[in-house]
Amino acid sequence: MSRKRPRWAAEAAGLLLSLLVVVPLYFIVVNSFKDKAGAAAMSLALPRKWFLLSNYAEMIDAGGVLTGLKNSALVTFATVALLIVLCSMTAFTLQRKNTRMSGLLYLLILLGLMIPLQIIPAYFITYYLHVKTYLAAIVMLAVTNFSFGTFLYTGFYKSIPREIDESAIVDGVGPYRLFFGIIFPLLRPVTVTLIIISFMGVWNDFGITIYFLNSPRNYTVTLTIFNFLGTYSSDWNLIFANVVLVSAPVVIVYLLLQRYIIDGMTAGSVKG
Template sequence: MKKNRLFTSILNLVLWLCAFLILIPVYMVIMNSFKNQSEAAKMNMMLPTQWQILKNYHDMIKEGGILRGFVNSTVITVICVLFLIILCSTMAFVLERRKTVLSRMVNMAVIFGLVLPLQIIPTYFVCNFLHLTHETAAVFVLIAANMSFTVFLYTGFIKSIPQEIDESAWIDGAGQTELFFRIIFPLLQPVTITAVIINFMAVWNDFGISIYFLNSAKNYTLPLTVYNFFGNHSSDWQLVFANVVLSTLPVAAVYLLLQKYIISGMTSGAVKG
């Protein structure tokens, strides 16, 4: 018993230290967003000598194109998440129900997509070859980048749904489309909520793909508006930090409010599958 208590105490101490290390950058970003330009440029953990709470955030919203970036992020995120939910849920249903050689090969390709990173440069040239506009290409690439995990998540959950439900629906005269959208898809609600939240955070926070394909300031998403505060001779770091805080607030709020659905959806899919 004493050894178990000692091990638990040491483990708790290590976890607290890890949590503290993770919170240090968060503290630095928030504190520097309240400093003036010279103090923010030092990027230290000291408290501001003069708090610039309203001024920094007011200047950042006024000069940074935040409203336009927020609208762009919302439009791109909503489109990507809707396509991901529809495409990946139907794809996972077909892969799970049809035990053919082709379905196994596609399923293997999905698994490879979980471990192989997306190569930006070849993808960029492919999109140019297909004459896709930059905005359309960004949406397609963001969908493709998140498809593997979403299909994997749905496949694990669909395994828990008895195939007898499909057979009963076919006997009653239901077609493939009616079977899926009227019978199977409502049963996928827990994993669908999880997929929506995870993909929302992934697409909203995306930086690498967006910076390559959204090469115009008017098309920038909210995370990319940070570039509006960098100049050739100086950088307004206090506004950069304020922009980072504002950009992460929607994702942080969504995660804190709905984290129980993320855990329950992923766990149920893993255990039942």
């Protein structure tokens, strides 16, 4: 406030810095429209000839992308649905009950925010229980996001007054109707946050799906990049087209719902 640095200098510095993010994005998109030789040159120039549809059609065809999209939709939808139900129910009872037991269980759940998944024994157990491929990926993605979801709902329940529960109980409502009929409909804002955040997490996931969805038939769309590593590893135009396709949904969701996403993704670090 005391030093009056000219505002335009700050604006200009900011815009210049933003190029560090904007230029890579531009580079990927523009090179996804070039021919093989053009993309291999890796330049920022506009394509001499635009391969708008043919590159993408070839990429979708060669990369098993339709299968990938189908698998991504299945895994993402199932995981997110599972998370909403499991986390909202768990958090409700644990937040409302005020006992040593509920506190202990909540701590046990919060542990999952900190310690990494032990993937080898986890794989062992899924294998032993005959939980395979999609189901295994869905279950593992659900349990690794379970702690975060429960944490998110718990924070929200603190803002729902107990008077609501109490007046329902006076009216003779049982525990299940209390939760599903009265409480659950109030959760829409936090459920939207959870849907967006876990959609992005599951869509982008690599660390878990790579273990459980390990053949091209099972790949999610994010894993289809591996279909290009062998035969097509020098076809940068196709590879960049694949990157655009994988990134487009999350970028669009981010641009539309930015506030939700930044708040949700930083929730664990801002409220702790």
